[in-house]
Amino acid sequence: MTRVSMTVDGVSYDDDVEPRTLLVHHLRERLGKVGTVVGCDTSNCGACTVMLAGKSVKSCSVLAVQADGADVTTVEGLAGRDGELHPVQQAFHESHALQCGYCTPGMIMAAVDLLSENPDPSDGEVREGLEGNLCRCTGYQNIVRAVRDAAASMRGTVPTAQEPAAEASAASTASTASTASSPGEPASQGVTT
C-alpha cells in the first residue's frame, strides 16, 4: 500500500492504495466518483478522461500514485459552485451532443482541454482534438457543433464560420419539422400518389 494525497473536484483525499491501482479505479471505487466511466481496457475509448494538473488524461492509463499531490478535475467538478454548468456542458446539453451519454463525461473533459489550448478551433481542429474519444451514438456532428458553440460562448462571441453541415441540418430540421408537425393534420396530407 502507498499513501496518496490528491485533490479531486476541490476536495482533498488521503488514501492508501495498491501501487498497481489505476487512477480511474481509484476515482470510481474508492472515492465514489462514478461520473467518470470506463468503456474499454486498452485506452482507446477516452470515456475515462479527466483533468490531471490542468491537462486531460485518460485515467485508465495513469496510476493513482502518479496523481499523488495533484489536482484532479472530473466531469462532476466542472460546474461552478452554484451548480452553473461549464459552457462545454451547457453546449452539450443544448445541442443534442449526446444520446446514451456514456462517452459524454470524457468527451466534455477532452473538449475543455482542447479549448484551453485553442479557444477558437475549426471543425477540423475539433475533430482532431477529440479523435481519442469514441462515441457510438451521435456520429460526432453535434459534438463538433457543441464544442464550437462553447468556444464562442467562452470567447463571448457568436460562432464564426460554423460548419455548413450543422447549419444546414439545423435549418432543414426547423423548417421541415414545423411544416409537418401540426397535430390533427388532415389525413390527405400524409398521402401522395
Added chain:
Amino acid sequence: MTRETTQGTSRAPAHTGVVGRSLPADDAAAIVAGDLEYVTDRRVDGMLHGAVHRSAHPHARIVSVDTARAASEPGVVAVLTAGDVPCNQLGTDSENGAVLAGDVVRQVGEAIALVAAADPETARRAADLIEVGYEPLPVVDGPDSPAPVTVHPRGNVAGTLTFESGDVATALSSSDLVVDVDTTTSAQEHVAIETPGGMAEWDLGKITVWCGSQNPGLHRKLVAHALRLNLDDVRLVSNPVGGAFGSRNDDPAPVYLALLAWHTTRPVHLHLSRRETIVAGPKRHPYRTRVRLGFDRAGTLRAIDSRAVADTGPYVTAGRNVLKTSAELSSGPYAAPNARFDGTVAYSNNANAGAFRGFGAPQVAFALETAVSEAAVELGLDPVQIRRANLTRPGDAHSLYGHTVSRSLRASQTLDAAAAHPWWRDRDAWAAGSAGPWRRGTGIAMAIKGVGMGSGKGDTARARLIVSATGTVNIWAGPNHTGQAIGTAYRQIAADTLGIDHDRIRVHVGDSELVPESGATAASRSMYAGGSAVHQVCGRLRAVLDEPGVDTGASFDDVAAHLVASGRAEYEAEFVLPDVDDIGRIPPEALADYAPHAVYGCSAQVVRLEVNTLTGEIRLHGVVCAVDAGVAVNPGATVGQAEGGVAQGVGFALFEEYRLDAGVPVTTSLENYLIPTAMDVPPIETVLVTGHENTGPFGAKGMSEVVVVPTAPAIAAAVGSATGFWPRHLPMTPERVRAGLSAMSGEGTSERSGRRSAAERARTRARPENMSAEPAEGAS
C-alpha cells in the same frame, strides 16, 4: 410552487405545442454533470463481484471442469457451473444455447462458469483458476465449411426462407440486361460504450436485476426460465444504459447476475470487460448475398433474384428473424413484376450473431443497391433516374409478397431530397477536381425498413397513466430508452395530447415491474408503437377533461385534485401495430412467418469522397442523409439518430470487420476492431423529409434503423464513380480497394468491375443458377 401554479393557470388555451420542438433529452442535464447513475455504476454495501470463465476453444467437448482451486481462493463466495443452473437454457429452444456450457462449447468466449467474490480482482483471478479439460472437435468456420461435424445434432442449417412471385428465371432470360452482383458483408460489433453488466439482488423470494436491456420483458422471461421462478418474482430495471444498437436484445448478462445473486443470496455486481464483450457478445450477421437484376433497355426492372446466406454462429437467437427481414427488404423500395428470395441462416463456430440496428437490411441492401448503381452505368442512365423510375409507389403491391406498401412511404420524395443537395448536383465539378492519385467520386443509394415486428405478430405497446393530486401526470410506458431520448418524445406527445405543460409530465420507462409489457426497443418501433400507446392513454384522460364540468378552466392542480377525488385519475391503453391491409401472396396461416410491414421508413444518402488509386485509401468528404420519418416529434433527437446511424454505416462500409481464424477471434479489442472516430466521420447533412404517418402519434414513424442502410452502398457507388471499380466486399479496406483496382487495370475488366464488356455480360447471363459454394474472393 409558484412556478407550478403559474403553469397550471396557463393550461389548455395557452399551451403551445412541444411536438416538433428539439427539447434536450430528459437525462441530458444529469449526463453532462456526470450525475447519471448507469446500471453498472450501481453499488451497495456488502455486494459481491462477479466474473465469468469462458471457453478457450471454438468447438470442443468439455471433459472436466475443476473449480477446486478457484473455490479455495480467499474471498471467493461461489463458483457456479452448468449443474448449478436450475434450468440450464437461455430460453425455450435448446439451439438458443445454455446459460453455462456443460457438455460442448461451440464458440470461443462461451460462458462455462461464474464466480462471486468479495472484490473484482479476486473474482477475476478465481475465474482464471478454473481448469477446464477439452476434447477439441473439428471447427465449422463458416457456412461453406467442409468440417465433418455439425454444430448441432440437427445439422448446420438454422433456418431457410424462400419465396417467389412471378417467374424470375424466365424474366431474367428475356431481359436486355442482367446485372449479377455477388457480395460479402462482415460481422459488425455493436461497441455500445458501456459494456454489459449491472447488479442483482435476491430479497424476500424475489430477484431484482439492474442491467441494460432493450427488452426487459424478454429478459425477465429468460431469468425466470433459467431459475425456475415465477415471472412475477423477477424484476428487470433496464436503464440508464450506455448504448445498445441490438446488443442488449437477448444478452445473457442479466441471467448471470440473477444466478449469482440467487445462489449467494447477496447483492452481486458484474461488469464485463471490453474484450469479453467483443469476443462473446452478438454481432451483425455476416452475409453472402448474390443479387441478379433483369432490366429492359429503357431501364425498367423486370426481375429481382436474391440469394443470401447468413452466418449466425453457434446458437440461433435473432437469426431467423434477421433472415425474414432480409427477405422482405431484398427488393428494397423497388417494383418488379418478378421477384425471388432464397435465404439460409447457418450455424458455425464463429461469432454468435444476433440483432444489430438494420436487422438484415444492410446486408441485402448493399448487394441490391450496388446492382442498381451498376445497371445505371451499363444502361447509360442517371442513378437517380433509374431508381425513381422503378420505385414502388405508396399503396402499390410489394414486389415479393404482394402486400400493400404503406401510403405514408415517401421514397420518391426522399430520393429527390437527397438528389437536390449540391453535393449530388455538383458531382461533375467535384470529380473534375481530382488530382494525382486521388480520384473524386459521388454516390447515391437508398433503402426502406419496416416499422415494428411485422404483420401477424400481435406487436403491442402499452401505457399506464396516473394523475397525482399535486398536478403531476405520471406515465409508465415502453419500449425502453437506450439513448434515443424516447422518454422525452413520449413526454412531448403527452403534453400536446393533454394540452398541458410538459414539465408537469413524468415518463418512466424500462422497469418491468411498473411499465406494462411493451416489447423491445427494436425494429424502429419505439416512437411509433410506444408513442402511440402514450397518445392513446393521454387521449383517455383528455376525453375526461373534455367532459362538461371537469375542466372548469381552473389551474390543472385543482383539476388533478378533482380527478383523484372522483376516482378518475388512472388510465391504461394499448396500441396494437396494424397488420398490412392486403396480405398479397402470403398464405393467411403463414402471415407471421413472413411478417410483412404495414409501415415503412425510408432514407436516401449521397456520399462525396476521394479514393487514392495508389493506396486504396478512401477519404469521405460528406454524407447527405435524407430521411422519411413522418413527423419528427423531436427533430433534434431525430437528426441525432440519423447522424449516428450514418456513422455506424460508415464503420460497416470502411472499417468494421470482426475477424476469426478457424473460430479463434483475432479482433478482440478496440485496438484492432476499429470504429469510426471524429476524424473518420465526415460532415453529415440531414434532411427531414416532410411526411405524415396517419397511424402514428402526431404523424410520426420509426427511422433509427433505415439511416444505417444506404451509407455503405452509397460509398461503394462513389468509389465506382471515382475509379470504375465497384466494391463487392465490406468493409472496403484499403487492401481490398487496392486489390480491386489492380485486378481491374490488369485485365481490363474483371468480375469485380462494374464496367463490363458485352461479352462478359453475356457470360453473366449464362452463369448457372446456383450460387457457387466457393467463398467470394476477398472475403475473410
